[in-house]
Amino acid sequence: MIEKFEEWYRNRHEYQTDWKQRNPDKKMVGFFCTYTPEEIFYAFDILPVRVLGSHEIQDVTEPHIFAMFCPYCRDVLAQGLKGKYEYLDGITIGASCIHLRQAYFSWDIHRNPGWSHYLPMPGHVQSPRAIPFLKGEYELLIKKLEEWTGKTITDADLKRGISIMNDARRAMKKIYELRKQDAPPITGVESMYMTCAQFFTDAREFTPVAERVYDELQTRKLDRPVGKRLMLVGSENDDLEFIHMVETLAEREPVGATIVMEEHCTTTRYFWDEVDTSIEDPLEAIAERYVLRTPCPSKDWPRRSRLDRILQFGKDWNVDGAIVVQQKFCDPHEADIPFVRKHLESNGIPTYFLEFDVTTAVGPFAIRVEAFLETLEAEEDLF
Amino acid sequence: MAKYPTEPLKCWSKAKELREKFYREFSEAHEKGGLRWMGSAWAHDAIPQGLGRDVKCITGEPYGASCAFDRPLSAEFLAATENYGFARDLCSYMRNYWGSILVNKYALGGEFPKADFAFSQHICCSHAKWYQNACELEGGDVPLFAIDVGAGPYPPFAPKLYEHRVKYVQEQLLDAIDWLEKVTNRTYDDELFLECVWNDVRSTHTWAKICMLNRAVPAPLDEKSIYSLYVFGTLQKSHPEFADFYEELYDEVTDRVQRGIAACPTEQARVMSDTQPPWGFLRIYRYLESWGAVSIGSLYTFGLEGMWLYDDERDEFEPRPMPAEKPKTREEGCMLLADWHLSKPEYQHFYHPEYKTRMMAAMAKHWGVNGIILHYNRGCEGLSVGIAENRLGLLKRGFKVMTYEGNMGDEREFDEKATETRIDIFLEALGLQKPE
Ligand code: SF4
Ligand code: SF4
Numbered sequence: 001m002i003e004k005f006e007e008w009y010r011n012r013h014e015y016q017t018d019w020k021q022r023n024p025d026k027k028m029v030g031f032f033c034t035y036t037p038e039e040i041f042y043a044f045d046i047l048p049v050r051v052l053g054s055h056e057i058q059d060v061t062e063p064h065i066f067a068m069f070c071p072y073c074r075d076v077l078a079q080g081l082k083g084k085y086e087y088l089d090g091i092t093i094g095a096s097c098i099h100l101r102q103a104y105f106s107w108d109i110h111r112n113p114g115w116s117h118y119l120p121m122p123g124h125v126q127s128p129r130a131i132p133f134l135k136g137e138y139e140l141l142i143k144k145l146e147e148w149t150g151k152t153i154t155d156a157d158l159k160r161g162i163s164i165m166n167d168a169r170r171a172m173k174k175i176y177e178l179r180k181q182d183a184p185p186i187t188g189v190e191s192m193y194m195t196c197a198q199f200f201t202d203a204r205e206f207t208p209v210a211e212r213v214y215d216e217l218q219t220r221k222l223d224r225p226v227g228k229r230l231m232l233v234g235s236e237n238d239d240l241e242f243i244h245m246v247e248t249l250a251e252r253e254p255v256g257a258t259i260v261m262e263e264h265c266t267t268t269r270y271f272w273d274e275v276d277t278s279i280e281d282p283l284e285a286i287a288e289r290y291v292l293r294t295p296c297p298s299k300d301w302p303r304r305s306r307l308d309r310i311l312q313f314g315k316d317w318n319v320d321g322a323i324v325v326q327q328k329f330c331d332p333h334e335a336d337i338p339f340v341r342k343h344l345e346s347n348g349i350p351t352y353f354l355e356f357d358v359t360t361a362v363g364p365f366a367i368r369v370e371a372f373l374e375t376l377e378a379e380e381d382l383f
Numbered sequence: 384m385a386k387y388p389t390e391p392l393k394c395w396s397k398a399k400e401l402r403e404k405f406y407r408e409f410s411e412a413h414e415k416g417g418l419r420w421m422g423s424a425w426a427h428d429a430i431p432q433g434l435g436r437d438v439k440c441i442t443g444e445p446y447g448a449s450c451a452f453d454r455p456l457s458a459e460f461l462a463a464t465e466n467y468g469f470a471r472d473l474c475s476y477m478r479n480y481w482g483s484i485l486v487n488k489y490a491l492g493g494e495f496p497k498a499d500f501a502f503s504q505h506i507c508c509s510h511a512k513w514y515q516n517a518c519e520l521e522g523g524d525v526p527l528f529a530i531d532v533g534a535g536p537y538p539p540f541a542p543k544l545y546e547h548r549v550k551y552v553q554e555q556l557l558d559a560i561d562w563l564e565k566v567t568n569r570t571y572d573d574e575l576f577l578e579c580v581w582n583d584v585r586s587t588h589t590w591a592k593i594c595m596l597n598r599a600v601p602a603p604l605d606e607k608s609i610y611s612l613y614v615f616g617t618l619q620k621s622h623p624e625f626a627d628f629y630e631e632l633y634d635e636v637t638d639r640v641q642r643g644i645a646a647c648p649t650e651q652a653r654v655m656s657d658t659q660p661p662w663g664f665l666r667i668y669r670y671l672e673s674w675g676a677v678s679i680g681s682l683y684t685f686g687l688e689g690m691w692l693y694d695d696e697r698d699e700f701e702p703r704p705m706p707a708e709k710p711k712t713r714e715e716g717c718m719l720l721a722d723w724h725l726s727k728p729e730y731q732h733f734y735h736p737e738y739k740t741r742m743m744a745a746m747a748k749h750w751g752v753n754g755i756i757l758h759y760n761r762g763c764e765g766l767s768v769g770i771a772e773n774r775l776g777l778l779k780r781g782f783k784v785m786t787y788e789g790n791m792g793d794e795r796e797f798d799e800k801a802t803e804t805r806i807d808i809f810l811e812a813l814g815l816q817k818p819e
Contacts (some may be wrong), residue, residue, distance in 0.1 A: 064772060066759050066770065068761045068767065069470060096534075097508050098733065099764070102736075102772075105737075109736075121533075122551070123511070129551050132550075133534065133550075135547075136546075140545070198617075228585060297512070302528065302529060328472075331508050331764055335516060338468035
């Protein structure tokens, strides 16, 4: 069953066009950032799907986003400009960093499928004013969706949306718990396939599969050495080639590793936090969830709250080291990285820094990761 | 051959004195029993000023620009920031600023004066992070409060001014006042605050009125001079002397227009620019003038601190009128500040490049611009957001557009010769002839 995640990841367009055929009366909206309240779209019976890049070299975005912005946001735009998402009915972004919103803007100008919405999302998430503001924005979004779909929604619809998303989150968190084991039954690559597959699929179809995978993992034994337990921290990352390289190093080298945890917007920053269903007003509950989730660094101020969670992940998943990943030109993470590294290192978790582009130079990166793993060995010898 | 009479600005030396005094007062504030704060040029600076007249500030962007202007000093600051572990593609003002703390050198002489608190605003990803990190680099004991202003576009770019949006900013401003009282142990002076709010409105309104005067042919001001004048809005728009200075400047520029005094006596063509210039290479503006092309300004110099409204129906871009009444209470003062600044032209492109393209096109039309020069500024992600789409949008509307890549605060990313060559080609295309 676990292979299903890879299949969905690799064949996202096939899945999504098939979904449209199976649901001819329903709409599908592409979203660009994990600050999009998917619960509200599900309440309208609209399928929200995240648009990620394809990790292919492209030459179509240069006239639209100039080269000082992150390669990921340009890769996302390339998907639209190359016509890979012609089947979408709408696009939206819940605003986080200013890089990614450019992919949305250019897509809106040049490939607008007929409906688009820019959702202001508070930057000052540590302020008590953020939740009422966001709730006000959700009310505007709902009005616009009502006009578009001709449907009105009730609290019961919102609660249904919440439960769809919470179920998917819970299913993934249960699987993440298994990665705490000395010999995790799931690799980092498989886990990344899972979290990204959730972006691309209907959560109502994803969750039952994730639950079955969880059951299967109870008895699964992987025939591979675990090696060093690593955590990935940083910018957007769905670079499966890189993760695969790290996890297969032991086949070629005397050192090896398994990615047991990550803090990325493709993984835990996206799904870790659930909507609190004890809050009576579902819209407020959704707003609270997006305001209180682990923030993108661009929203993590005045206190750098991410650090505590990252460290806690490191401790709970018993990691030997962390690879701090930064997409080239990713200002939000660049502003945090020296402090993330300092925090982890002063708490006994060695770190290594890598800068990612659309495609990673797997060869040179292999040498660098291997060198990092060797330093982890050396540290072990010392004590 | 000179076509128009020219003469220097009378208030030039006053501008210089005011600027020097401002930076000096910041470094000397403690000696006089006062307080120092740091923050963004877009911070609602009237807020901390309600703590007392002895509260002095430094705003990061103009300070970063001053560092960049001194290229060897800037190189030292940038190297220190990189050595600390920061990426070299981050905002170059911010890196100059952090470098200044790390090297412990104040660009205006002496050691870097540590702030007592930080008060900023946030719309670009770097704004609040800038001061979060500056507080950390200054020892970790400097408290920070930042106001998120990313509350959505202002009409006509939104169907209306939604109450929850302006309230979001107003309430953060009110919270900031409570916070300031707590971290400084001072009692807040509402009367002084309201005076400062009015100064802010006065200076940002008057600056826009001054820029309107540049519609005249010949242009009374050129953009290189504008850089030395618009700066007061970025230093502290609520400063009474700066608001008064702008009123004085308005009178002087009006007089220049009436007498036909040109900034560039050979004005034959008019261009407008966009985003911050490469500060270490302002001579490119003189190079333009050697061809008879005057840069009349930009949405950046007009609208970074000047307050305007774009009128959709008339495709007009005019100074936002002063509010009918002065605010009388703290709540009204915060509401006015929130609303007034949410309409800032330079906030609108954070929500869509099309909004900026519309304002730029209106500017180009009403200021009689022949060509538009866009600086693809690698040093500022905030003001470069959507700039490539601005280019496409302006081309589509029939404007002649040139671009060049550079960096406002990191000289390693600007190629002066290559830029001059691009300028040559562009100005030739505008029908100008290379000077002998
Ligand atoms: S947070 Fe970083 S990686 Fe993610 S879209 Fe923004 S700039 Fe790119
Ligand atoms: S990148 Fe630009 S907008 Fe952002 S903080 Fe720096 S100067 Fe300001």
